[in-house]
Amino acid sequence: xxxxxxxxxxxxxxxxxxxxxxxxxxxxxxxxxxxxxxxxxxxxxxxxxxxxxxxxxxxxxxxxxxxxxxxxxxxxxxxxxxxxxxxxxxxxxxxxxxxxxxxxxxxxxxxxxxxxxxxxxxxxxxxxxxxxxxxxxxxxxxxxxxxxxxxxxxxxxxxxxxxxxxxxxxxxxxxxxxxxxxxxxxxxxxxxxxxxxxxxxxxxxxxxxxxxxxxxxxxxxxxxxxxxxxxxxxxxxxxxxxxxxxxxxxxxxxxxxxxxxxxxxxxxxxxxxxxxxxxxxxxxxxxxxxxx
Amino acid sequence: xxxxxxxxxxxxxxxxxxxxxxxxxxxxxxxxxxxxxxxxxxxxxxxxxxxxxxxxxxxxxxxxxxxxxxxxxxxxxxxxxxxxxxxxxxxxxxxxxxxxxxxxxxxxxxxxxxxxxxxxxxxxxxxxxxxxxxxxxxxxxxxxxxxxxx
Numbered sequence: 139x140x141x142x143x144x145x146x147x148x149x150x151x152x153x154x155x156x157x158x159x160x161x162x163x164x165x166x167x168x169x170x171x172x173x174x175x176x177x178x179x180x181x182x183x184x185x186x187x188x189x190x191x192x193x194x195x196x197x198x199x200x201x202x203x204x205x206x207x208x209x210x211x212x213x214x215x216x217x218x219x220x221x222x223x224x225x226x227x228x229x230x231x232x233x234x235x236x237x238x239x240x241x242x243x244x245x246x247x248x249x250x251x252x253x254x255x256x257x258x259x260x261x262x263x264x265x266x267x268x269x270x271x272x273x274x275x276x277x278x279x280x281x282x283x284x285x286x287x288x289x290x291x292x293x294x295x296x297x298x299x300x301x302x303x304x305x306x307x308x309x310x311x312x313x314x315x316x317x318x319x320x321x322x323x324x325x326x327x328x329x330x331x332x333x334x335x336x337x338x339x340x341x342x343x344x345x346x347x348x349x350x351x352x353x354x355x356x357x358x359x360x361x362x363x364x365x366x367x368x369x370x371x372x373x374x375x376x377x378x379x380x381x382x383x384x385x386x387x388x389x390x391x392x393x394x395x396x397x398x399x400x401x402x403x404x405x406x407x408x409x410x411x412x413x414x415x416x417x418x419x420x421x422x423x424x425x426x427x428x429x430x
Numbered sequence: 431x432x433x434x435x436x437x438x439x440x441x442x443x444x445x446x447x448x449x450x451x452x453x454x455x456x457x458x459x460x461x462x463x464x465x466x467x468x469x470x471x472x473x474x475x476x477x478x479x480x481x482x483x484x485x486x487x488x489x490x491x492x493x494x495x496x497x498x499x500x501x502x503x504x505x506x507x508x509x510x511x512x513x514x515x516x517x518x519x520x521x522x523x524x525x526x527x528x529x530x531x532x533x534x535x536x537x538x539x540x541x542x543x544x545x546x547x548x549x550x551x552x553x554x555x556x557x558x559x560x561x562x563x564x565x566x567x568x569x570x571x572x573x574x575x576x577x578x579x580x
Contacts, residue, residue: 263528264535266542267567273543277550396465403472404578410571418564 140172140193144186153313154187155179156236160315161191163231163288169222170298170308194308197299201332201342204295208304213343214352215306216298220327221356223309224320226288233288237317242283245318250275250372253379260379260386267410267417268382271375274417280368283319284359291315293323294332295341321361324353325369330412330425331377331405337425346429361430370427374412381405439474443467472576483573484527490569491534494562498541501555507544510537538563 144154155177162174172191179187204212228234240248254272257265291314299308328340328349336342340349350361385402387393415425433441447467454460492515499511514537520526542563549556 263532264539266535266539267571269539270542270567273546277546396462396469399469400465400472400580403469404576404580407571407575411575414564414568414571418568419561420564420568 139175140191141188142191143184143188144181154189156315157311157313158189159233159236160288160290160312163226163228163233164223164309164312167222167226167231169219170306171312172308172310194299197301197307199296199299199310201295204300204342205302205304208300209339209343211304212300212306213341213349216295216341216343217324217327217349217352218356219298219306219309220290220293220323221353221359223290223293223323224287224353224357224359228286228288228317231288233317237315240286240317242286242319245283245286246280246322246368246372247276249316249318249322249376253372253376256379256383257375260383262382262386262389265378265382265406265410267413268375268378270417271371271378271413275368275371275375278368280319280321280365281362283321283365284362285320286317287320289316289318289320289323291323291326293327294329295343296332319365319369320357320359321366321369322372324350324361325366325373326376328370328426328429329373329377330415331374331408334408340426346426350429363428363430366429367427371413371416374409374416377409378406378413381409436474436478439470439477443470443474446470468578468580471578475576479573480524481522481527484524484531485522487531487566487570487573488527488534490566491538494559494566495534495537495541497559497562498545501548501553501559502541502544504544507540511541538566 142154142157158174158177161171164171165173172194174189174191176190177187178189181187228237238248250272257268257272261268290309290312292311293309297309297311298306299310300306328346330337332341333339338345340346343349344352354360381401384398385406388395388398388402412425415421415423416427446463451460451463451467454463495511496515499508499515502508514534517530520530542560545556545559545563549560
């Protein structure tokens, strides 16, 4: 079994209940996820809320460790599974009880407001590129979501366990799960940060167009390029929000875990480069934006 | 000869990576030490370039703000620009230069928003200034970027 205890602080503000219920919904829907066994929100037992899941054995998560001969198969499976998540109905799964209600017309700007507030609250130094992105996204809201779905919130290579023979054994890290536009997960999964150094291989696995095709077939949805372009910018901005927040935790002393500082420095730098590439009128467009 | 800051930091990185990491008794400690070496590598880069970057950026930003001031109507914003332009040069300590940079970048955020508003309203001068601001932001991001094996 695996016990997950609420951290004092982490890269993101976690909610053990949201994570547990999202993972539970995914598991019961037949997706590869650790089997949820027990949730305890009362901190009096061991000092903090915790959850217990079955252990998934024989897998590893390191993005750089995927054998080259399995990249394509794992890549297709990765986006096929994301499409299955997108196909889930949060209402049927009972997730409306634990996750904030939203609508197809408002979910995008609600997410933007959330992350803009994180950036404005936690930035240690001004981030003019992030603020330009916030304004650009507000000025040009996307069309309403095709549907509301369960959004994993951090679906990327590194957040699933794969076996040596190339099978995805478990999708992990559901703590940012929420109800929203399924394009949010797709854009996050394709963010250039996750294929730094190999910008044409999404998630270090597949060409972007192949990933999108696998997702469309599995989800039954069609990517609207206009909406997707909005979510791409949002994904990079959300990344900055996460990294800024983590470096603020490191700076304030809430945690001295070096990963928080690395994220705040190096990942903020890279995410700013991505945003500048997306937004500047002088951009050389190094990163992939057209995905179909 | 005494090693200079960034060189000394790199010596520390080598010592941690070559001598201390292999002696770590558990995976978490070894991972933390690896991250310390990466973090120190970033610090070394900043140590060497910080003064140049902060001074050069300030010099590049002031003409943009001056140009914006000739177009914008917002009196409060114009007053902040005037204050920034008239501010005496601080010491060359990184903390002082950083404080000046933070003030200027906050001002740039507000100026950029105002320029975008003007552009949306059809002001003929706004696209060129927006373009200049983006050139500055591109240079800003490039100047602060890190080399890292991670």
